[in-house]
Amino acid sequence: xxxxxxxxxxxxxxxxxxxxxxxxxxxxxxxxxxxxxxxxxxxxxxxxxxxxxxxxxxxxxxxxxxxxxxxxxxxxxxxxxxxxxxxxxxxxxxxxxxxxxxxxxxxxxxxxxxxxxxxxxxxxxxxxxxxxxxxxxxxxxxxxxxxxxxxxxxxxxxxxxxxxxxxxxxxxxxxxxxxxxxxxxxxxxxxxxxxxxxxxxxxxxx
Numbered sequence: 066x067x068x069x070x071x072x073x074x075x076x077x078x079x080x081x082x083x084x085x086x087x088x089x090x091x092x093x094x095x096x097x098x099x100x101x102x103x104x105x106x107x108x109x110x111x112x113x114x115x116x117x118x119x120x121x122x123x124x125x126x127x128x129x130x131x132x133x134x135x136x137x138x139x140x141x142x143x144x145x146x147x148x149x150x151x152x153x154x155x156x157x158x159x160x161x162x163x164x165x166x167x168x169x170x171x172x173x174x175x176x177x178x179x180x181x182x183x184x185x186x187x188x189x190x191x192x193x194x195x196x197x198x199x200x201x202x203x204x205x206x207x208x209x210x211x212x213x214x215x216x217x218x219x220x221x222x223x224x225x226x227x228x229x230x231x232x233x234x235x236x237x238x239x240x241x242x243x244x245x246x247x248x249x250x251x252x253x254x255x256x257x258x259x260x261x262x263x264x265x266x267x268x269x270x271x
Contacts, residue, residue: 069196076189087145089145091181092123092181123181126180148219172225176220
């Protein structure tokens with residue numbers, strides 16, 4: 066496929082960029098500044114966006130002032146996580162009760178991410194799933210469609226503290242109790258959504 070080389074080069078360029086920049090608030094303008102025109106065209110074609118749409122996304126991007134960083138000293142990339150204060154307060158209360166009731170604790174491994182950053186993550190999944198666009202769309206939303214960009218039902222991806230995954234015991238507790246703290250599993254097994262079941266993906270809705 067003609068996209069393969071360009072996708073590989075885009076991801077390589079971004080990997081270096083990621084080490085030194087705040088990617089959660091990445092703009093398309095900044096992303097495009099590290100890519101060639103041919104690579105930009107490839108990215109836009111895969112994520113199904115026009116340049117006009119990317120300009121609108123940058124113009125309407127949510128302000129950094131609405132977010133806090135709950136893990137400033139945490140390892141494994143979690144210092145990149147940003148959340149809204151009300152989401153974090155609710156999450157802490159839920160986490161406290163989770164520990165009291167079943168002796169488990171959870172971390173947020175991803176929350177807000179800009180449409181531009183989402184486009185790179187979409188590209189990573191496209192590469193990971195052997196350039197199968199339909200498969201990619203079943204595991205990650207296109208930029209602008211993701212709850213990770215929706216301030217009114219902002220998504221968090223959750224893992225157990227001692228793992229990169231969410232164990233069944235914790236998921237079962239969340240399934241019964243998270244609603245009390247305004248968290249909802251976005252893509253449950255019973256859903257008619259085109260998205261695959263994601264036990265780790267919960268949206269916060271006030």
